[in-house]
Amino acid sequence: YTITPRRTIEKVNQDAEWIFGASVVEAALKANHRTLYRLYIYAGENRTTASKERDSYLKKLARQRNVEVQEVTDSGMLESMSSSRPHNGYVLEASPLRKIPILSLLAVDIDKSNFGLQKAQHDFTGANQTLAEIPGFLPNRTPGRYPLILMLDELLDPGNLGAILRSAYYMGCSALMVTERNCAPLSPVCLKAAVGAAEFMPILTHVTPPRLIKDSQEKGWKFFAAVPPIADASKDKLKKYLSVQDQEVREALNQGPVVLMLGSEGDGLRTTLSRMCDKYISIPSALDVYPGVDSLNVSVAAAVLVQGFVGGARSLGSKVDNSAAQDTLW
Incomplete structure (x- = not known):
């Protein structure tokens, strides 16, 4: 035909x-x-x-x-x-949805209502935003606790990116952060998978992940790298490994602001980045899973891990109309 x-x-x-x-x-x-x-x-x-x-x-x-x-x-x-x-x-x-170009994350306000952004000095996203148009802070969506940000590196599937955006927004993440040059774009396919969440979720972008991690850690942010479960490790190494079910994960947002890092669909997070993190976090599997079906899709894993941090916490949007604040920010 x-x-x-x-x-x-x-x-x-x-x-x-x-x-x-x-x-x-x-x-x-x-x-x-x-x-x-x-x-x-x-x-x-x-x-x-x-x-x-x-x-x-x-x-x-x-x-x-x-x-x-x-x-x-x-x-x-x-x-x-x-x-x-x-x-x-x-x-x-x-017009295309704008991302917020940053160099690093800054400290959280004393009342935990907002957190600062170290703005990039020029807009490397191609949107031609002026420095004045780039917000210097964002609202925290987990009232009474510190904010949680989801950071993605080398995630290439726009469908997965959209699904993660949907889960992150629904579960109360304060922002999604991507590496500008190696992540899937905010294409119409991504936006369709996000089912509208991308319009309301602040999306941060950066070009130098190691610098962002180091500078953000100096401002009090803790970085948790998503990794596969480990079967055997030394006692010292195990101190850095956590399960999503651990109490330390559930209490993390009471102690300080958190960035949860996830990598590519196939290889996971780059070693150069995971080594810089404060903790590793994994999702335990059932004992009888077969090799080859012993992992989760990255969008599913992201939702499970985010739930481990936020638990029963409700976002600001569940009680407070935050639209006016967001309109002034981005």
């Missing part, structure tokens, strides 16, 4: 991107962290009553943001915009 070539749809702004899916589009309209150009909504005859109700709601959000709405009956147009990925009848043309 003959493959029909994907159509080229002209954008309002050529630097913009297509984001798609009901949850992603709704989050982008609510978060106010992007420049939004045009919302496309499928208006075919097969639209269900529930879909039409959601259409009206998203149109209302778009009008509040002064975003143009265009209804289309040609599903192929939306398929071209989403590269044939599921879009639920919604595609939004928007």
